[in-house]
Amino acid sequence: MDDLARVKERIEQLKAQINYHNYRYHVLDSPEISDADYDGLMRELKQLEEKYPVLLTPDSPTQRVGAEPVAAFGVVEHRLPLLSLGNVFSTDELFAWYTRTSKLVTNETFKLVCEHKIDGLAVALTYVDGQLTTGATRGDGFRGENITQNLRTVRSIPLSVGKEAPPRFEVRGEVFLPKAGFHKLNQERAAEGLPLFANPRNAAAGSVRQLDPRITARRPLDIYVYALGYAEGGAIPQSHWERMEYLKSLGFKINPNNVRLSTIDQAEDYYRNWTEKREKLPYEADGIVVKIDSISVQDLLGDVGHEPRWAIAYKFPATQAITRLNKIAISVGRTGTLNPYAVMEPVSVGGVTIKQAALHNEDDIRRKDIREGDLVYIQRAGEVIPEVIGPTPESRQSPERGKEFSLLEKLREISKEKWQKNQPLCPECGSEVYKPEGEVMYYCSNAACPAQVQARLELFTSRGAMDIRGIGEAMAALLFEKGLVKDVADIYSLKKEDLLTLERIGEKSADNLIQAIEGSKNRSLARLIYALGIRHIGEEMAGILAQNFSDLDDLAQASKERLMTIPAIGPKIAESIVTFFKQEENLDIIARLKKAGVWPKAEVAKPAELPLSGQEFVITGTLQAFSREIAHEKVKALGGTAKDNVTRNTNYLVVGEEPGGSKLTRAQALGTKQITEAEFIKLIGEG
Numbered sequence: 213m214d215d216l217a218r219v220k221e222r223i224e225q226l227k228a229q230i231n232y233h234n235y236r237y238h239v240l241d242s243p244e245i246s247d248a249d250y251d252g253l254m255r256e257l258k259q260l261e262e263k264y265p266v267l268l269t270p271d272s273p274t275q276r277v278g279a280e281p282v283a284a285f286g287v288v289e290h291r292l293p294l295l296s297l298g299n300v301f302s303t304d305e306l307f308a309w310y311t312r313t314s315k316l317v318t319n320e321t322f323k324l325v326c327e328h329k330i331d332g333l334a335v336a337l338t339y340v341d342g343q344l345t346t347g348a349t350r351g352d353g354f355r356g357e358n359i360t361q362n363l364r365t366v367r368s369i370p371l372s373v374g375k376e377a378p379p380r381f382e383v384r385g386e387v388f389l390p391k392a393g394f395h396k397l398n399q400e401r402a403a404e405g406l407p408l409f410a411n412p413r414n415a416a417a418g419s420v421r422q423l424d425p426r427i428t429a430r431r432p433l434d435i436y437v438y439a440l441g442y443a444e445g446g447a448i449p450q451s452h453w454e455r456m457e458y459l460k461s462l463g464f465k466i467n468p469n470n471v472r473l474s475t476i477d478q479a480e481d482y483y484r485n486w487t488e489k490r491e492k493l494p495y496e497a498d499g500i501v502v503k504i505d506s507i508s509v510q511d512l513l514g515d516v517g518h519e520p521r522w523a524i525a526y527k528f529p530a531t532q533a534i535t536r537l538n539k540i541a542i543s544v545g546r547t548g549t550l551n552p553y554a555v556m557e558p559v560s561v562g563g564v565t566i567k568q569a570a571l572h573n574e575d576d577i578r579r580k581d582i583r584e585g586d587l588v589y590i591q592r593a594g595e596v597i598p599e600v601i602g603p604t605p606e607s608r609q610s611p612e613r614g615k616e617f618s619l620l621e622k623l624r625e626i627s628k629e630k631w632q633k634n635q636p637l638c639p640e641c642g643s644e645v646y647k648p649e650g651e652v653m654y655y656c657s658n659a660a661c662p663a664q665v666q667a668r669l670e671l672f673t674s675r676g677a678m679d680i681r682g683i684g685e686a687m688a689a690l691l692f693e694k695g696l697v698k699d700v701a702d703i704y705s706l707k708k709e710d711l712l713t714l715e716r717i718g719e720k721s722a723d724n725l726i727q728a729i730e731g732s733k734n735r736s737l738a739r740l741i742y743a744l745g746i747r748h749i750g751e752e753m754a755g756i757l758a759q760n761f762s763d764l765d766d767l768a769q770a771s772k773e774r775l776m777t778i779p780a781i782g783p784k785i786a787e788s789i790v791t792f793f794k795q796e797e798n799l800d801i802i803a804r805l806k807k808a809g810v811w812p813k814a815e816v817a818k819p820a821e822l823p824l825s826g827q828e829f830v831i832t833g834t835l836q837a838f839s840r841e842i843a844h845e846k847v848k849a850l851g852g853t854a855k856d857n858v859t860r861n862t863n864y865l866v867v868g869e870e871p872g873g874s875k876l877t878r879a880q881a882l883g884t885k886q887i888t889e890a891e892f893i894k895l896i897g898e899g
């Protein structure tokens with residue numbers, strides 16, 4: 213076998229493994245390997261494809277990380293229009309819809325499917341000969357935008373489907389940003405002074421419509437498929453429920469909360485049940501969709517205007533409440549940002565008591581015209597972090613209303629009380645504050661401000677950063693207070709004896725902590741960059757930087773110009789990085805981290821060691837547990853190769869029921885090891 217053929221084989225093997233693990237992780241939510249091992253496979257594939265570009269195909273999982281920026285989105289004509297849904301707002305209306313509809317089909321009773329109405333962005337995905345060829349937005353229902361490159365980056369969208377799929381078909385679904393991702397994104401945007409996304413729908417749309425797919429790739433977008441648009445040349449099930457099952461079997465992600473029901477009363481129960489439980493969902497749902505299951509009944513009913521008669525949306529009531537905004541207080545963030553937040557009269561929203569909410573920045577507060585003493589609407593759109601929407605009309609019009617919010621005024625007020633000075637000062641350390649040109653946030657000027665140092669320690673040890681279990685908010689504060697840790701590098705000089713001097717710490721927890729610190733030394737470069745808490749560098753940006761620099765020294769030496777050659781980096785971020793690495797204290801921290809062995813390099817690919825690496829299998833006869841194709845997939849996923857003919861290179865011939873004569877004879881002639889299906893199953897670790 214020549215070199216290229218060998219590489220090709222390895223590439224195919226890697227693709228099969230990665231696709232399989234993607235499916236486990238993103239569709240089944242049940243990963244089998246660690247993130248690090250997964251990254252290892254991706255790196256190896258990427259390197260091989262870089263070295264042998266002829267072997268790079270558009271369906272490769274590496275192509276999800278984002279191709280070159282698209283100049284502008286093209287237009288896609290939808291073959292069948294993407295409809296919207298009619299709404300009902302009460303149980304009576306829901307029942308009325310059902311009665312009306314059943315009368316139209318001569319009082320037939322029919323099964324219903326209930327689904328969540330996901331708050332995201334509708335997309336249509338076209339597959340031709342098993343490959344994803346086009347991904348489009350809904351647009352006006354007839355023409356949408358071509359966002360194929362961006363949708364390729366959504367891990368739960370299959371880039372290709374099995375041969376059993378129809379030669380040409382279109383599926384429809386909702387692309388969304390889970391609540392956690394939405395909040396993280398907004399927090400990062402607030403820190404950068406960018407306008408916030410009002411809801412997950414806007415955030416998903418904003419992410420998917422990025423001109424640079426690499427940015428889309430960094431957002432944790434997900435999809436639930438909810439319809440088959442059309443299918444050509446394949447037998448397709450004739451009920452919605454079975455169609456969803458069918459799409460699931462092709463690898464599409466279907467919401468596990470969908471149900472098939474027999475009566476409209478049950479649909480009403482589904483609605484009531486989820487109205488209460490929706491807070492706990494990891495995604496935002498704004499209601500339920502009730503669909504008639506039978507496709508022939510759907511066809512009979514048809515559409516009216518842009519809406520099908522066979523489906524209806526029943527929205528959840530809003531989780532809003534009104535309460536008094538007692539005052540606006542200020543906290544100090546890790547980069548010294550002075551963050552305003554609302555302190556409110558405690559109020560229960562959707563079963564959770566709320567008394568505080570982030571207010572992001574002065575501009576946002578003024579834009580919403582939020583003032584101390586106002587009655588305000590607050591909203592918990594299901595997530596943990598509540599949002600202040602704005603004052604009630606009564607408060608807005610009240611003649612006794614408070615003054616428009618001014619951050620400097622507020623700081624002056626606090627420092628009068630706390631430091632007896634008539635100046636806007638940091639509410640934590642009393643240092644001067646400043647606002648960089650073109651930014652919306654004010655900052656504390658003292659890098660040694662205890663609140664900042666503690667927040668930096670917290671960030672450094674947090675889960676998305678160096679992930680040091682055992683150092684959370686309270687522990688970071690304690691270590692700092694006792695003078696054991698003055699900056700993040702000090703963490704690596706901590707000794708067990710130091711920890712034992714702390715009241716709450718015993719032998720066992722001291723050992724655990726030391727071990728956790730030691731373990732954090734081999735975190736990735738992306739995590740370390742993020743952990744440093746450079747202004748404007750969130751996880752997304754840290755990931756991009758780690759792809760472009762070999763280590764922290766390389767990044768520290770980068771000029772503003774070099775940084776700005778990276779498409780996602782503009783002048784503000786470049787400036788922030790250069791400024792960070794100019795500061796003596798930071799260079800000192802980095803030098804000490806290096807000395808302590810906290811020095812990740814940009815990842816270099818090394819072939820993953822897998823249980824069947826270097827082993828070649830041939831299967832003859834019929835297997836009971838799975839088809840031959842699946843058996844081949846399994847072998848490949850474990851690092852082995854699967855062939856159709858026995859050669860000198862074959863290590864095992866798996867002998868199933870009614871084996872073919874020629875393979876057996878050849879194996880006997882060559883002395884190839886023969887194994888039974890049971891032995892094979894053991895070998896692949898499933899026995």
Ligand code: IVH
Binds near residue numbers: 350
């Ligand atoms: S079915 C013809 N199912 O709601 C029926 N839509 O207002 C087409 N949506 O544009 C839609 N979750 O973006 C359907 N489970 C679900 C949905 C869903 C969210 C969105 C979809 C559509 C809008 C209609």
